[in-house]
Amino acid sequence: MSDAHATTFATQAAFASGQPHEGSPVTEFRRTPDRVFLRKFFNRRLRFPDGAEHEIWGFEDEKSGRGLPSPLVRVTEGQVMHGILKPSKKVHTIHWHGIEPDPRNDGVGHTSFEVTGEYTYQWIAEPGIPGDPNAGAAGSYFYHCHVNTVLHVQMGMFGNVIIDPVVHPDFPVPAGARRPFVDGPLYDIATETLLVPYSVDPRWHQLSHAAGLSGEDVGLNRFEPKHFYVLGGNLSQPFTGGGVHSLEAVRANAVGHGFPTLLRILNGNYFPTQVRFTDAQDNPVRIAEVLSHDGRIFRDTSSPTGPSRPVRDVGNKLETAVLAFGAAERYDMLVCPAKAGEYRIHVDLIQWVTGQVLFTKVIPLIAI
Amino acid sequence: MTAPEAERPKAPSRRDVLRYAGAAGTVAAGVTVAQAAGWPASRVDRAAAGVGGVLDLHINEGFVPMVDGSLVYLRGFGEKATTINDPFPSLTISPRIFFADGRLVDSRLFPPDAAPPHEGRPEPDSAVAGDPLVYLVKRSYWGSYFPRRTIVAESGSTIRLRVHNGLKQPHSLLFHGVPGGDSGEIASGAVQDLEFPAPPPGTYVYSDPGGISVQRTLGLFGVLVVVPQQDHWRLSELGAEFERQWLWIAHDIDPVWSRRALAGETIDPVSTPALPRYFTLNDRAGFQSVGVTQDEAINLATHEETLVSGSPRRTDVRDFSQAATATTVITGQLIRLVNAGVVIHQMHFHGNHVWTLRRDGVDFSRSVGTISEEGHVLLQQWEDVVELDPLSRKDIILPLKPPPDALDEVFAARTVDWHYPMHCHAEPSQTAAGGLYPGGAVADWVLALPKSAGGTP
Ligand SMILES: [Cu+2]
Numbered sequence: 001m002s003d004a005h006a007t008t009f010a011t012q013a014a015f016a017s018g019q020p021h022e023g024s025p026v027t028e029f030r031r032t033p034d035r036v037f038l039r040k041f042f043n044r045r046l047r048f049p050d051g052a053e054h055e056i057w058g059f060e061d062e063k064s065g066r067g068l069p070s071p072l073v074r075v076t077e078g079q080v081m082h083g084i085l086k087p088s089k090k091v092h093t094i095h096w097h098g099i100e101p102d103p104r105n106d107g108v109g110h111t112s113f114e115v116t117g118e119y120t121y122q123w124i125a126e127p128g129i130p131g132d133p134n135a136g137a138a139g140s141y142f143y144h145c146h147v148n149t150v151l152h153v154q155m156g157m158f159g160n161v162i163i164d165p166v167v168h169p170d171f172p173v174p175a176g177a178r179r180p181f182v183d184g185p186l187y188d189i190a191t192e193t194l195l196v197p198y199s200v201d202p203r204w205h206q207l208s209h210a211a212g213l214s215g216e217d218v219g220l221n222r223f224e225p226k227h228f229y230v231l232g233g234n235l236s237q238p239f240t241g242g243g244v245h246s247l248e249a250v251r252a253n254a255v256g257h258g259f260p261t262l263l264r265i266l267n268g269n270y271f272p273t274q275v276r277f278t279d280a281q282d283n284p285v286r287i288a289e290v291l292s293h294d295g296r297i298f299r300d301t302s303s304p305t306g307p308s309r310p311v312r313d314v315g316n317k318l319e320t321a322v323l324a325f326g327a328a329e330r331y332d333m334l335v336c337p338a339k340a341g342e343y344r345i346h347v348d349l350i351q352w353v354t355g356q357v358l359f360t361k362v363i364p365l366i367a368i
Numbered sequence: 369m370t371a372p373e374a375e376r377p378k379a380p381s382r383r384d385v386l387r388y389a390g391a392a393g394t395v396a397a398g399v400t401v402a403q404a405a406g407w408p409a410s411r412v413d414r415a416a417a418g419v420g421g422v423l424d425l426h427i428n429e430g431f432v433p434m435v436d437g438s439l440v441y442l443r444g445f446g447e448k449a450t451t452i453n454d455p456f457p458s459l460t461i462s463p464r465i466f467f468a469d470g471r472l473v474d475s476r477l478f479p480p481d482a483a484p485p486h487e488g489r490p491e492p493d494s495a496v497a498g499d500p501l502v503y504l505v506k507r508s509y510w511g512s513y514f515p516r517r518t519i520v521a522e523s524g525s526t527i528r529l530r531v532h533n534g535l536k537q538p539h540s541l542l543f544h545g546v547p548g549g550d551s552g553e554i555a556s557g558a559v560q561d562l563e564f565p566a567p568p569p570g571t572y573v574y575s576d577p578g579g580i581s582v583q584r585t586l587g588l589f590g591v592l593v594v595v596p597q598q599d600h601w602r603l604s605e606l607g608a609e610f611e612r613q614w615l616w617i618a619h620d621i622d623p624v625w626s627r628r629a630l631a632g633e634t635i636d637p638v639s640t641p642a643l644p645r646y647f648t649l650n651d652r653a654g655f656q657s658v659g660v661t662q663d664e665a666i667n668l669a670t671h672e673e674t675l676v677s678g679s680p681r682r683t684d685v686r687d688f689s690q691a692a693t694a695t696t697v698i699t700g701q702l703i704r705l706v707n708a709g710v711v712i713h714q715m716h717f718h719g720n721h722v723w724t725l726r727r728d729g730v731d732f733s734r735s736v737g738t739i740s741e742e743g744h745v746l747l748q749q750w751e752d753v754v755e756l757d758p759l760s761r762k763d764i765i766l767p768l769k770p771p772p773d774a775l776d777e778v779f780a781a782r783t784v785d786w787h788y789p790m791h792c793h794a795e796p797s798q799t800a801a802g803g804l805y806p807g808g809a810v811a812d813w814v815l816a817l818p819k820s821a822g823g824t825p
């Protein structure tokens with residue numbers, strides 16, 4: 001019997017530089033996929049909205065072009081997902097952050113293997129059941145390389161993952177709308193938006209693939225962002241053509257004007273961030289209703305045997321003007337401006353020791 | 369890697385004893401790095417110190433090997449007086465238990481008379497009829513190993529301490545948020561008694577609050593775990609029930625602060641903020657913290673205290689006390705997350721989401737959630753990343769469920785333990801000495817095959 005931890009190491013450097021590599025391992029119990037995503041490694045200098053250029057590493061597929069974030073993976077609960085990793089000449093993995101398959105499909109070197117040739121990751125997002133707090137994967141996630149992660153994720157090796165729910169007969173879905181989870185509220189497909197804070201320490205973008213692994217001090221404990229960006233965009237059209245996909249504005253439906261708008265946020269930084277919603281005069285407005293966190297729904301679990309309905313359906317909506325979200329956290333929320341007009345989303349980047357706000361980006365929110 | 373000159377001890381004796389070829393390994397005279405660092409041996413010490421016992425805490429200083437072998441000057445609350453040149457400075461205590469009946473017991477295992485889980489891993493009771501891949505777990509049966517620095521107290525007990533300040537500057541001992549738990553300033557060379565009733569069941573930090581975060585970052589910290597006297601397998605009297613519990617203490621070390629403190633400087637954490645270079649979980653990092661060193665003592669202590677493991681079960685978050693049979697319960701394992709460091713940690717679990725029960729001693733509601741002024745959702749909830757601010761504590765249940773997105777046939781064909789990482793996603797905390805990924809605050813958890821199914825150990 002093999003044990004992932006049968007191997008021991010004489011030093012931390014031996015451990016850091018001695019992660020198990022496999023060329024092209026097999027996908028065990030391979031099924032016919034419902035959805036297939038190719039993810040090839042690329043590196044390229046990209047121009048950012050502030051005019052700066054940074055060396056970026058990322059994943060691309062046949063059509064995506066070389067962009068940031070890497071192309072979206074969107075599947076429905078219950079579908080067999082295949083993610084084909086082609087790391088090119090170097091060693092990489094894909095970790096499907098928040099998705100919970102077996103270790104071989106989890107994409108972490110020290111608990112499985114790093115890939116040099118090609119590997120097809122396989123998983124099935126667990127279907128949700130209305131009122132069940134123990135089942136269901138629908139929500140927002142991301143995927144990223146888990147090799148020398150501290151460097152590779154900062155270099156741009158990440159993309160978003162969205163799991164759509166199965167449709168349950170008690171929760172039908174009319175045209176133009178979707179639900180964020182099986183028994184969730186209807187939202188407007190046309191205005192669904194992604195918001196991903198990301199910052200850049202340009203010093204890190206000069207480093208090589210295996211920087212630090214042999215014990216050389218490359219300062220990866222020192223993250224000093226000099227640029228702050230908010231990536232993302234409207235999800236109703238695919239992000240194509242490569243380049244930096246930055247969120248310039250959010251279009252949201254005012255209350256009573258069709259289905260509400262869903263905003264999905266992911267912190268792509270290593271530092272904490274927060275979003276603050278205000279009107280055009282910068283007064284806080286409680287227009288965000290938070291629905292779920294890390295792909296799990298805020299439910300009322302007070303009955304030990306009865307159904308756990310979403311808190312919003314038992315009179316306890318989680319409405320706010322501010323939401324804090326640290327590294328790698330995701331939140332899904334409805335944005336419900338009271339009336340048409342201009343609002344703002346302020347996105348703050350916060351230093352992890354001092355708590356100081358390092359940067360703020362203001363994204364116009366246009367309610368229609 | 370050689371330690372920078374300034375981080376090396378001045379004393380030749382220390383340098384002679386600790387000959388590091390590069391990192392943790394066996395050093396001179398058969399002394400392991402684990403012992404040299406004051407890390408635990410694997411024995412269970414159950415010696416009682418008698419009724420009405422007083423726990424002596426000695427404020428000491430010394431040099432401690434980091435995961436890359438560098439020696440860094442640190443301070444700590446130790447169990448005996450040692451000097452700066454001591455090759456094995458006492459900077460932490462072995463876990464002690466204050467019982468409500470007045471006994472003070474020296475034991476890593478709590479309760480001391482509970483069954484000790486082999487290598488920290490509780491064996492299940494039995495397989496579930498008709499669902500052969502999951503197990504029922506024993507109720508109120510397995511003991512839990514605690515890491516060094518832990519003081520356990522039963523509710524109703526009195527905590528009696530005698531604090532000896534062996535250093536040149538004044539120091540103090542504060543149990544954060546605990547009435548009566550403040551020694552006040554203790555002059556150099558002085559001794560101060562401190563006695564207070566155990567606060568309500570929960571997880572508390574103790575530290576020297578001097579310089580806001582400075583003395584804590586230099587190593588003067590530990591954790592008080594208060595357990596309900598009536599039920600040792602619950603978070604609080606009516607709180608979540610668990611199979612066994614774990615305490616994870618995160619800490620961040622800044623060798624520049626250490627050098628300055630050694631030189632007698634006063635450090636202002638505002639004008640010269642910490643820049644941590646080492647990140648630990650239960651005083652270990654990287655390959656130590658996942659139990660893959662060549663030092664069996666380190667690996668065993670890591671398994672017993674840090675690497676959460678157990679057999680798969682179908683936990684239901686609505687009720688952690690579902691009884692399947694008279695001697696079993698359907699629940700997961702409790703992890704008390706404590707941030708004694710200076711950075712905001714983001715504890716990320718692979719394989720299972722975790723269920724967050726409470727923050728800083730306040731239970732989250734199961735029905736009426738609120739969003740705090742800083743924008744945090746206060747409601748019992750699932751998370752795969754748990755934010756942990758400095759000095760904050762969160763108590764969570766790892767359900768040890770079959771990983772929900774694995775294919776059934778893959779899970780059914782499992783012939784080995786499944787290891788999953790837990791790491792902080794504020795990724796600079798995954799480094800040591802500026803690189804060496806993954807060399808920081810990382811751990812694994814294991815979805816074990818029971819021994820009856822051919823599992824290890
Ligand atoms: Cu991740």
Ligand SMILES: [Cu+2]
Pocket residue numbers: 095146716718789791
């Ligand atoms: Cu990870």
